Amino acid sequence: MSKLTCADVIESLPALALGALDDHERLDVTAHIDACSGCQTQYRQYVDISRGLLETVPQRFPPAALKRSLMLAIDPPKKNRATQVRAWFTGAQSLPRWAWGSAILAVLLVFSLLGVRYVSMLDQQNGLAQQLHEQQVTISVLTGNEKQSIAMLGTANAKGATATLMFDSQSATGVLLLHDLPVLPDTQSYQLWLVDSAGKRDSGAVFNVSPDSNGVATLVIYAPQALKNYVKCGVSIEPRGGSPKPTGPAALTGTYS
Amino acid sequence: MTTSSEQDLIERLRQQDTHALSELYDLFSSRVYSLAVAILGDTMAAQEVTQDTFMKVWKNPHLYHRDEGRFAGWLLTITRRLAIDHIRHENRRSGKSFSLDDENLPELRDPWQDEQARWRDLKHMMDELPLEQREVIVLAYYRGMSQSDIALYLDTPLGTVKTRLRLGMEKLRAAFVETRNI
Structure with missing residues (x-):
């Protein structure tokens, strides 16, 4: 058995299970686990969690x-x-x-x-x-049992426009239903922003409204975290292709109730 | 074509039955691709990793042993490793280097039907973690970064990274073990 104690090893088990231990530590810790059934049991529990994390990502379909x-x-x-x-x-x-x-x-x-x-x-x-x-x-999303919806209203830059952000309460995937959003010039795009309680803004989608859509569009949103975790959302007008953070005027704003 | 049981499919894969691979792909491609997209954040690279994952299973079906656990767990572990290898390959171009060695980890053992609910619970528990704890777990597991890499990346002391990761995982473990005992 290596010179590490069980107390030392137990502290390192979470990182080992996630594959995050540095090489020199990993060798010592795995040597200890191989010879210690108590640490092995705890390690297996962390490994179960790490395997479970592989199953928790939003569902996508390959082409x-x-x-x-x-x-x-x-x-x-x-x-x-x-x-x-x-x-x-x-x-x-x-x-x-x-x-x-x-x-x-x-x-x-x-x-x-x-x-x-x-x-x-x-x-x-x-x-x-x-x-x-x-x-x-x-x-x-529209037929889910635990769906939430956030209403968004157009600002002076998109008078009369409305949108509804709908999502399942556990999911990072949602749907944005848009009405009467003006068509932008080719050099600009709309960008959805999701704002958390610390004020951090995550980009939810970059999109354009097509001239032949009669102002109606439906968009699937893939957020970096569960959509219920945000407190506000908004759509801004950005350069074509979007921006790392909001730079242009707001077109729609909404607040979680 | 009727859907065969996993074990039957694996036996047919071992006999190089292309229909078995086709069925296996239909069963698991969405989960493999979803994980690859989540890790890589790039659908083109994710398609490459998805194809490589199934090619690896096709060429090496004998590497899977039933007593090691669920087939899906094995498949997703291959996906994660290939995706992280892809990230490291890209990182090496910018002078960084990472390491990973978890091919022989034990697999999950519970029946699939029970697991669906457990993964939802686990996802919920992850969402409930403080942001700084969730962040280090995501960087470690989905980006393949070591604790030292994370410390450099976040410009945070290594000790702080270790503590955040340990506290986050301890909370997940406590809650996960609790749900298993219900």
């Missing part, structure tokens, strides 16, 4: 294209097909050089066209998968 990419990666080309290709290649070696050049150019052209089409289809598919996911989240 559908990812599964196809994985399945293609694990399914290598069949051997017999390779043999057939090799036989064809051997026969084709007798063709004149100009025929080879034309054939290669034609193949490159076809592959380029197919590649462009494939990328465009993948983009479309990813977009649809993301839309579907956001619709599922929206339905889940």
Whole structure:
């Protein structure tokens, strides 16, 4: 057993379970645990918690294209097909050089066209998968049993605009329903800010309202912590793409009741 | 295709049945991807880590042993390690270096149905922790930083970081053990 006492080791168990001990400490602590059943029991409890932390993150869905990419990666080309290709290649070696050049150019052209089409289809598919996911989240939030809603009102910069932030009381994911928010010029974006009791502002989303949306939009929000932990929220007008902290005028403001 | 039990799926993976991987992906990809996004904060990198996780399971299904615990726990541990490796790879470019070695940690042992409620409780307990305690736990576990790295990152004495981490985890442990005993 290492020279550390149980009291020393117990202090280090939480950090060990989180993988946060520095190398030199870790070796001493693990050597002690290997030989001490009491510390081992406590360590297992901390490990249970660390494993549980892996399950507590907000739920997201990968794009559908990812599964196809994985399945293609694990399914290598069949051997017999390779043999057939090799036989064809051997026969084709007798063709004149100009025929080879034309054939290669034609193949490159076809592959380029197919590649462009494939990328465009993948983009479309990813977009649809993301839309579907956001619709599922929206339905889940709107129909939840423990939902909370915060009303937001337009300032002088967005007169008549309203919004409602809705979320499940345990979740960091929510839905922002927007009405009559003016369309911004291309150089600007709206940015949602969530303010905690210490005044710290977390960015909740950066978005733009499309001209053909009739001023109505629904947005899924992914906050860094549970949405119930904030005390205020607001939407500001920022440079296109958003800012690390609010810099522009407020468009909507809301306070948790 | 009907959904097989986990153990059946793992047996079929060992026989390199591609349908088994497809079913496994359908069962777990959302949890794997969610964790990768939470750690990396980048959906493109998270997709890469998700694919690498399933590739690793495909190539090494024999590394999972049923007596070590739940399959999902093993899978998520691989995800976390690959995600943190990704962060470290990026960090090495800026001259930093981190270390991690927890591949052989014991797994959770409770049945899945009971665990769903426990994870919700754990999430709630995390939300209830003081911000400074939650912050060091998140940096350690989801960003793969050691206590020394966190001290440097937060410009806070190492002793303070150790105390915050220990107090936070002790609170989680006390509450977690309590819920298990109810």
